[in-house]
Amino acid sequence: MAQTLRLPIHLSSSPNRSLSKPSFSKTLHPRSPFSAPRRPISALSSDLGSPSPILVSDNGKGAIFHSSAASSAESSAIEVDAVTEAELKENGFRSTRRTKLVCTIGPATCEFEQLEALAVGGMNVARINMCHGTREWHRHVIGLVRRLNVEKGFAVAVMMDTEGSEIHMGDLGGAASAKAEDGEIWTFSVRAFDSPLPDNTISVNYDGFAEDVKVGDELLVDGGMVRFDVIEKIGPDVKCRCTDPGLLLPRANLTFWRDGSLVRERNAMLPTISSKDWLDIDFGIAEGVDFIAISFVKSAEVINHLKSYIAARSRDSDVALIAKIESIDSLKNLEEIIRASDGAMVARGDLGAQIPLEQVPSAQQRIVQVCRQLNKPVIVASQLLESMIEYPTPTRAEVADVSEAVRQRADALMLSGESAMGQYPDKALAVLRSVSLRIERWWREEKRHEAMELPDIASSFSDSISEEICNSAAKMANNLEVDALFVYTKTGHMASLLSRCRPDCPIFAFTATTSVRRRLNLQWGLIPFRLGFSDDMESNLHRTFALLKARGMIKSGDLVIAVSDMLQSIQVMNVP
Numbered sequence: 001m002a003q004t005l006r007l008p009i010h011l012s013s014s015p016n017r018s019l020s021k022p023s024f025s026k027t028l029h030p031r032s033p034f035s036a037p038r039r040p041i042s043a044l045s046s047d048l049g050s051p052s053p054i055l056v057s058d059n060g061k062g063a064i065f066h067s068s069a070a071s072s073a074e075s076s077a078i079e080v081d082a083v084t085e086a087e088l089k090e091n092g093f094r095s096t097r098r099t100k101l102v103c104t105i106g107p108a109t110c111e112f113e114q115l116e117a118l119a120v121g122g123m124n125v126a127r128i129n130m131c132h133g134t135r136e137w138h139r140h141v142i143g144l145v146r147r148l149n150v151e152k153g154f155a156v157a158v159m160m161d162t163e164g165s166e167i168h169m170g171d172l173g174g175a176a177s178a179k180a181e182d183g184e185i186w187t188f189s190v191r192a193f194d195s196p197l198p199d200n201t202i203s204v205n206y207d208g209f210a211e212d213v214k215v216g217d218e219l220l221v222d223g224g225m226v227r228f229d230v231i232e233k234i235g236p237d238v239k240c241r242c243t244d245p246g247l248l249l250p251r252a253n254l255t256f257w258r259d260g261s262l263v264r265e266r267n268a269m270l271p272t273i274s275s276k277d278w279l280d281i282d283f284g285i286a287e288g289v290d291f292i293a294i295s296f297v298k299s300a301e302v303i304n305h306l307k308s309y310i311a312a313r314s315r316d317s318d319v320a321l322i323a324k325i326e327s328i329d330s331l332k333n334l335e336e337i338i339r340a341s342d343g344a345m346v347a348r349g350d351l352g353a354q355i356p357l358e359q360v361p362s363a364q365q366r367i368v369q370v371c372r373q374l375n376k377p378v379i380v381a382s383q384l385l386e387s388m389i390e391y392p393t394p395t396r397a398e399v400a401d402v403s404e405a406v407r408q409r410a411d412a413l414m415l416s417g418e419s420a421m422g423q424y425p426d427k428a429l430a431v432l433r434s435v436s437l438r439i440e441r442w443w444r445e446e447k448r449h450e451a452m453e454l455p456d457i458a459s460s461f462s463d464s465i466s467e468e469i470c471n472s473a474a475k476m477a478n479n480l481e482v483d484a485l486f487v488y489t490k491t492g493h494m495a496s497l498l499s500r501c502r503p504d505c506p507i508f509a510f511t512a513t514t515s516v517r518r519r520l521n522l523q524w525g526l527i528p529f530r531l532g533f534s535d536d537m538e539s540n541l542h543r544t545f546a547l548l549k550a551r552g553m554i555k556s557g558d559l560v561i562a563v564s565d566m567l568q569s570i571q572v573m574n575v576p
């Protein structure tokens with residue numbers, strides 16, 4: 001017999017912040033035999049299994065925690081990264097940045113000290129792009145990130161980004177770049193060159209290139225950074241005249257346009273995951289990367305295919321799949337792709353080569369919005385601070401672009417060339433960090449956030465409970481102006497449901513495994529801690545308060561709301 005779901009929340013009479021500690025817990029009459037009601041936290045007893053109304057208990061005195069100073073060994077039983085710990089100690093809860101930061105690692109940042117500088121500067125995720133470098137090189141970088149986490153207490157996650165099978169140039173025979181001057185004739189060839197490349201010659205990775213391209217087509221490098229007109233085809237060689245001069249970078253993306261529109265025929269037949277990608281994916285699974293970002297995803301089918309492949313290859317691999325939205329097809333199938341994926345990336349570099357540039361901002365806004373509605377983390381990527389590859393300060397336009405991404409409440413921002421091969425990776429990261437903090441504060445102080453209408457996404461009744469609890473807890477957190485939300489989460493799901501609500505306060509996410517902790521490092525507003533915890537919420541809270549107080553990260557009197565995916569309840573309390 002289903003019971004209507006009522007949630008009479010009853011706060012103590014005193015509306016001020018020194019709340020007595022009512023603890024809310026509710027026992028739901030389960031619609032299905034699976035979600036057996038759980039014992040509520042408070043003293044109220046209810047027979048497990050006996051149909052009972054929702055019980056909201058307010059025991060008046062609330063849960064009193066006897067704070068015992070944790071031993072130093074005990075206080076090390078909780079893991080949090082050094083930067084967050086320092087921020088909390090120095091500036092308190094409100095200081096913590098909510099927006100996550102992803103840095104592409106390349107020649108400019110592949111030494112241990114450089115990676116450490118990025119981690120200290122706020123990097124949450126290190127991205128390695130399989131379009132460049134060798135697997136050995138990437139294995140070395142992954143090893144350094146792992147060492148950084150172990151030795152310095154960070155939880156920097158690793159994201160491996162596939163090359164994808166779109167058309168791109170070769171590696172310029174090892175040169176770092178090549179300059180194409182206006183009017184010069186260049187040869188783009190599918191020929192395999194073993195000796196050094198002849199002058200003004202570029203190899204192309206796509207065998208069908210010489211067949212598909214036509215005299216009169218326009219050839220765009222990296223979305224238009226350099227342009228050529230196709231003037232002649234001689235077997236495997238395509239002669240082109242440079243019409244927009246610029247710098248050619250290794251393995252830059254190539255697109256060709258005919259009568260003003262993108263030529264997509266053969267591209268559409270190219271597999272999303274190339275044979276090299278499959279080898280790179282095996283590499284990523286073996287190296288235990290946290291995320292795999294798939295380039296040029298066109299439909300949910302490739303994500304589902306890859307998920308079953310990964311599940312078959314390694315039962316315990318919980319690598320998360322990030323779909324890169326960077327083609328017309330990925331926009332057409334956006335919702336299905338995001339539902340199938342664990343997150344998405346607004347890959348504006350190639351996206352801006354596949355659709356008119358002026359459409360990229362609205363596409364970005366739509367992708368970010370759909371991801372939030374579907375509770376999937378979303379990264380805004382590419383050219384955020386492009387000028388800082390060469391200059392120590394950003395343009396005003398770039399600061400406005402970063403502000404807009406933060407204002408849209410994207411989960412994360414990503415540096416590409418700025419941190420991979422730029423001259424000022426740390427300065428670029430500092431700009432992302434300071435703009436994020438500023439816009440986040442502006443949102444909170446000026447109450448600019450019209451709460452986004454979040455559709456129900458629960459796939460089961462017990463999921464609905466979790467969703468309702470998190471939506472309510474986030475709303476209460478804003479109304480009561482609590483200092484922090486605490487969530488105890490085995491899989492990270494409850495934490496993501498809180499993050500989705502974008503509450504004003506930070507969300508301390510306690511989880512027992514380092515891999516879940518690293519994965520949470522991509523989600524807005526989550527501060528991931530590794531902490532072993534039991535099903536007994538009172539003792540979890542008691543231990544957590546003691547540990548965090550011992551580390552100076554919280555203090556008596558701080559107001560906290562705690563939720564957990566074990567015991568479906570909301571607790572409001574002051575730190576003892």
Ligand SMILES: Nc1ncnc2c1ncn2[C@@H]1O[C@H](COP(=O)(O)OP(=O)(O)O)[C@@H](O)[C@H]1O
Pocket residue numbers: 104105106107129131132133249250251252253349416417418420421
């Ligand atoms: N692992 C690497 N090794 C060498 N160069 C790299 C590496 N990763 C990135 N880069 C350089 O940084 C530039 C920007 O990185 P990214 O945006 O990830 O690649 P792309 O723009 O080629 O898609 C690349 O074009 C390349 O010149």
Ligand SMILES: C=C(OP(=O)(O)O)C(=O)O
Pocket residue numbers: 129131161162253295324326346347348349350351381382416
């Ligand atoms: C992030 C992107 O993909 P990649 O850098 O791998 O081309 C992009 O195209 O913006």
Ligand SMILES: [K+]
Pocket residue numbers: 129130131161162163164295
């Ligand atoms: K890539």
Ligand SMILES: [Mg+2]
Pocket residue numbers: 295326347349350351
């Ligand atoms: Mg791309």
